[in-house]
Structures are given as C-alpha cells and as structure tokens.
Amino acid sequence: MADLPQSFLDSMKEILGEDYEAFLTGFDGQRQYGLRVNTLKMNLEEFERIAPFHLKKVPWISNGYFYNAEDVPAKHPFYSAGLYYLQEPSAMTPASRLKVQPGERVLDLCAAPGGKATELGAALQGEGLLVANDINTARAKALLRNLELFGISNSFVTNEPPHVLAERFPEFFHKIMVDAPCSGEGMFRKNPAVVDSWKEKGPEYFSKLQREIIVQAADMLLPGGMMFYSTCTFSPLENEKTITHLLKERPDMEVVPMEDYENFAEGLTSYKDEAFDESCKLCRRIWPHKMSGEGHFMALLHKKSGAEQEIKSDEQDSVMQNINYLQAENSKESGLNRTFHMNQEANTSEILNRDKKENTIKYQQDAEPVFDRKNIEISQKSDEKASKKSKKAKKKQQTETLSSVWWEKCKSLSKEQKAAAEDFFAHVNIAYDVGRIDVRGDNLYYLPEPQYDGRGLHFLRNGLFMGEFKKKRFEPSQPFALALRAQDFDQVLDFPADDERLQRYLRGETLDVSDLINGEKKRKGWQLVMAAGHPLGFGKLVNNNLKNKYPAGWRK
Numbered sequence: 001m002a003d004l005p006q007s008f009l010d011s012m013k014e015i016l017g018e019d020y021e022a023f024l025t026g027f028d029g030q031r032q033y034g035l036r037v038n039t040l041k042m043n044l045e046e047f048e049r050i051a052p053f054h055l056k057k058v059p060w061i062s063n064g065y066f067y068n069a070e071d072v073p074a075k076h077p078f079y080s081a082g083l084y085y086l087q088e089p090s091a092m093t094p095a096s097r098l099k100v101q102p103g104e105r106v107l108d109l110c111a112a113p114g115g116k117a118t119e120l121g122a123a124l125q126g127e128g129l130l131v132a133n134d135i136n137t138a139r140a141k142a143l144l145r146n147l148e149l150f151g152i153s154n155s156f157v158t159n160e161p162p163h164v165l166a167e168r169f170p171e172f173f174h175k176i177m178v179d180a181p182c183s184g185e186g187m188f189r190k191n192p193a194v195v196d197s198w199k200e201k202g203p204e205y206f207s208k209l210q211r212e213i214i215v216q217a218a219d220m221l222l223p224g225g226m227m228f229y230s231t232c233t234f235s236p237l238e239n240e241k242t243i244t245h246l247l248k249e250r251p252d253m254e255v256v257p258m259e260d261y262e263n264f265a266e267g268l269t270s271y272k273d274e275a276f277d278e279s280c281k282l283c284r285r286i287w288p289h290k291m292s293g294e295g296h297f298m299a300l301l302h303k304k305s306g307a308e309q310e311i312k313s314d315e316q317d318s319v320m321q322n323i324n325y326l327q328a329e330n331s332k333e334s335g336l337n338r339t340f341h342m343n344q345e346a347n348t349s350e351i352l353n354r355d356k357k358e359n360t361i362k363y364q365q366d367a368e369p370v371f372d373r374k375n376i377e378i379s380q381k382s383d384e385k386a387s388k389k390s391k392k393a394k395k396k397q398q399t400e401t402l403s404s405v406w407w408e409k410c411k412s413l414s415k416e417q418k419a420a421a422e423d424f425f426a427h428v429n430i431a432y433d434v435g436r437i438d439v440r441g442d443n444l445y446y447l448p449e450p451q452y453d454g455r456g457l458h459f460l461r462n463g464l465f466m467g468e469f470k471k472k473r474f475e476p477s478q479p480f481a482l483a484l485r486a487q488d489f490d491q492v493l494d495f496p497a498d499d500e501r502l503q504r505y506l507r508g509e510t511l512d513v514s515d516l517i518n519g520e521k522k523r524k525g526w527q528l529v530m531a532a533g534h535p536l537g538f539g540k541l542v543n544n545n546l547k548n549k550y551p552a553g554w555r556k
C-alpha cells in the first residue's frame with residue numbers, strides 16, 4: 001500500500017465508518033483495466049466479433065469492457081485506428097451519464113487528455129459541435145491527438161482558462177462536462193506518485209479552484225441544459241461542497257438523478273460539522289471497495305428555465321432521457337415534484353472568423369472576418385420565411401461536392417495545387433457542405449456546422465484538418481484518414497489485422513503490397529491503409545511499393 005497521509009486516512013474513516021477497513025484492504029487489490037469502444041467508428045457487436053482480447057462487459061457502461069493486462073490493446077493496430085480508448089472503468093461513467101445527442105453544442109471544459117471528450121464527441125456522431133478545452137497547452141495537444149485518433153471532425157479544441165470561455169459563450173451549450181482538476185485521491189492506488197502531489201496541493205487548494213470553475217461553467221449552459229461535474233477524488237470539500245456552492249451562487253441550477261447503478265453510493269449531505277445541500281444525495285460516488293473502479297464523484301445538474309417551452313413527450317430531445325429518469329425517480333422516492341422546461345436555442349448572433357495560420361493558436365481579435373458564414377442568427381424568433389430560405393440554401397449547398405468548379409473559386413491556390421486536390425478528392429466518396437470548407441494558408445479544413453464566435457481565442461484546431469497544399473501537391477492529413485470510413489475512399493489497401501506489415505507501416509517503413517493490388521497495373525497514388533477494414537493512415541503507391549505517409553509524430 002502507498003504511504004497514505006494521515007489526514008486523508010482520518011477523513012476516509014469519518015466518511016466511511018464501518019466500510020473504512022474494506023476501503024483500506026482495497027488498496028492492495030488488483031487494478032482494473034478497461035477500454036471504451038468508439039461508437040463513432042463501429043458498433044459493439046462488430047467490436048466483440050473482431051477484438052482479439054479477453055473481454056468482459058463493464059456492467060454500468062454500455063460500451064465499456066474490462067480486458068486482461070496481458071492483452072496489451074495499446075499495441076494492436078485497432079488502437080491506432082481509434083477503435084477504442086483505454087480507460088479505467090469508473091472514469092468512463094461521467095460521459096456516459098451526460099447523454100449527449102447528435103446535433104448538440106457540447107463543452108468539455110477540463111478535457112485533456114480526452115477521456116471524456118472522446119466519448120462526448122463520439123456521441124455527437126459527427127453532428128453538432130464539441131468545444132474541447134484545456135488550460136494546459138501540452139495537455140491540450142494530447143487532447144487534440146486523441147480526438148483526431150477517434151476521427152472526431154466537429155470539434156473546436158481550445159486552450160483557455162474557463163473565465164475566458166465563459167465571457168465568450170454565455171448560455172450557449174446544451175451539455176457541459178466539468179471533469180475538474182482535483183487532488184486525485186481516487187488515483188492513489190493506480191498511481192502512488194499522486195500521493196506526493198496531494199501533499200503539496202490537497203483538497204483545500206482544489207476546492208477553491210473548483211468553486212470558481214463550476215460557476216463559470218454553469219454560466220455557459222443553456223436554460224434547460226445539462227451539466228456534469230465529476231472528480232476522481234473522495235474529499236467532500238472538492239465534491240458535495242462544490243455542488244452546494246454552485247446551488248447557492250446559481251439558484252437556477254439543480255441536482256438531478258443520473259442513470260443509476262446498483263453499486264453506486266449516494267452523495268453526502270454532511271461531513272463533520274458541515275451540512276451540504278440536501279439534493280447532494282442525488283450525486284453519486286464510486287467507491288473502489290464497492291465496485292470495479294478506482295473511484296469517482298459525480299453530479300448531474302440541470303439549469304432550470306422560466307417560461308420557455310415545456311418539453312412534450314413526442315419531442316424527443318436530448319434532455320429527455322435524463323428528465324424521464326428524474327421524473328421516475330421523483331415519483332419513486334424523493335417526493336420532489338418539478339416541471340422541466342427547456343429553451344431549445346439561444347439568441348446568439350455569431351460570425352466565425354479564423355486565423356490565417358494553423359497552430360499559431362491565436363485568432364486575431366481585430367482582424368476583419370475572413371469568413372462570414374452569413375452571420376446567421378440562431379434565434380427562435382427568427383422569422384419563418386428567412387428560415388425556409390436558409391434551409392433551401394443549405395440543402396443546395398450540401399449537394400455540392402468538391403468538384404473542379406469549387407476548386408476554381410479558390411483564389412489562393414495555384415493551378416497545380418487545385419489539380420492535385422481535385423485528383424485526390426475524385427477518390428473521396430463524400431458530398432461535402434462546401435460552405436464549411438475552409439482554405440487557410442496552406443491548409444484545408446472542414447468546419448463544424450454550428451455557428452460560433454471563436455475570435456481572439458487560443459485554439460489548436462477548428463474542425464477537421466483535411467490536408468496541406470505543398471508546392472504543386474496536395475497531401476491529405478492523418479486526422480483526415482482517421483475520420484474516413486472504408487467506403488469513403490476508393491483506393492484502399494486492406495491488411496488482415498494480424499499482418500505483420502501493419503506494425504511496420506505504423507513504424508514508418510515502405511511496404512511491398514503487390515499481393516493486395518492483384519496486378520492492378522494502373523493503380524497508383526494515394527491509398528488508404530486499413531487494418532481489417534479500419535483506416536489507419538495514407539500511403540502512396542509507386543510500382544507495387546507503398547511509400548509510407550504515416551506521419552513521423554504518430555509512429556510507434
């Protein structure tokens with residue numbers, strides 16, 4: 001057992017009472033290994049059919065599995081294809097309980113390295129917007145990589161303190177995840193080094209930070225929206241006390257029940273001589289001695305709204321699952337009788353303006369908008385005629401593809417670059433909404449659909465980075481490969497998952513692929529390399545040899 005601080009042990013004894021001994025014994029127990037399937041890329045039946053691991057379902061997570069440590073799924077090509085995320089099972093819970101639906105605007109405020117954001121992004125299924133933020137630049141880079149690996153194309157990855165986002169996005173998001181920085185008591189078993197950082201910065205330090213963050217987060221939530229607060233620590237200071245603070249500061253926020261599991265424990269309503277809001281009982285705790293997880297605190301919060309439209313049973317909205325659950329719970333045991341309303345859209349007028357360079361991470365605050373996506377007002381009050389017109393325009397736009405006509409309009413590109421891009425996109429079987437295509441400097445992007453104002457924000461990525469124009473060429477990007485499905489590209493090299501060439505491909509080696517192209521003499525150029533039908537990256541075919549285009553920074 002790690003050398004645990006006495007004040008931590010005293011606090012645990014106070015909270016757990018007769019369960020304390022079982023909790024301590026748990027520290028000598030075995031670590032649980034888990035993976036979560038990327039439902040943007042595949043369904044569970046397919047995963048179970050193809051995964052060569054010893055899997056057991058995590059009973060409270062629909063797409064979560066325990067695996068045996070000796071399986072080493074991180075080394076399998078399926079990992080490099082973004083088919084799953086390795087995650088301790090209790091850490092899978094928060095994103096699974098926020099019930100994100102395609103088309104929503106979602107914020108993950110403390111997102112790096114992406115354990116929750118990858119699941120939230122997958123739940124969007126390519127529709128809507130995921131703003132994934134982390135205050136720490138190095139960690140935000142890891143977050144971006146994981147989102148790219150998962151093939152999530154509709155994210156805006158930012159690197160800002162929460163208060164800056166709160167000023168920019170008042171009442172903007174349907175769903176918000178706050179997986180707060182914390183003292184990490186739930187990590188003590190998995191990573192004893194966390195004990196040392198706890199001694200430097202413990203619950204008192206983080207509690208103050210969390211109280212600021214949670215209020216700023218709530219201010220970004222749409223009335224009727226849902227927010228999830230979680231930590232991987234046990235201290236009530238960082239958990240129920242933070243929630244109680246939010247409820248006092250923002251009376252329109254309330255704790256609501258989440259989808260339950262028999263071994264979750266209730267939140268606390270007091271600790272020592274401090275009383276917390278009674279509704280903290282609806283929060284949930286994962287205790288490592290009660291179930292197979294390292295430990296988590298979780299609160300599902302709802303922002304009440306006043307006179308907005310009441311949710312009707314036939315209007316299947318994202319909030320419905322949580323609310324249905326809540327109503328059932330209310331009538332069952334709590335006796336609370338609430339009516340829920342929601343405001344479906346914010347009155348927001350947004351102009352998107354972008355920086356010229358990729359990865360300079362800074363929007364020009366005072367620059368003229370380079371790209372004004374019609375300054376569409378998202379408003380419930382917008383008159384019907386305008387909305388019909390814009391729907392028609394959008395439909396027309398969506399049927400356009402990246403044809404020569406479109407490239408012709410791209411003034412910043414040379415003739416050769418346009419021809420190269422056109423050649424490449426002739427192999428892509430996707431009809432793009434050309435209004436979302438953006439050529440910025442030498443780079444090509446596909447922007448998320450919802451409108452938002454990103455001016456002046458530090459960011460690492462806006463939408464999908466599709467590729468780069470070099471002198472006379474167009475080079476498709478690695479994130480683009482990972483966002484494609486097998487049927488989206490018509491020149492594929494599909495290797496069996498256990499073909500040793502896949503490991504060599506992932507190391508950057510040139511491969512002989514004559515057996516895969518069956519004497520197709522004319523075949524050349526960009527190929528999508530796949531492991532059993534799942535894209536891994538690009539290569540270029542020259543005389544039966546595959547020149548490796550797996551980027552150096554991604555190699556194993």
Ligand SMILES: C[S@@+](CC[C@H](N)C(=O)[O-])C[C@H]1O[C@@H](n2cnc3c(N)ncnc32)[C@H](O)[C@@H]1O
Pocket residue numbers: 109110111112113114115116117134135136139161162179180181182209213
């Ligand atoms: C518990 S971790 C998030 C883990 C992540 N949600 C996941 O599942 O992979 C908390 C994150 O909060 C960030 N953070 C630290 N201080 C912060 C602050 N003052 N405001 C916002 N985020 C902060 C850290 O950089 C860290 O990545």
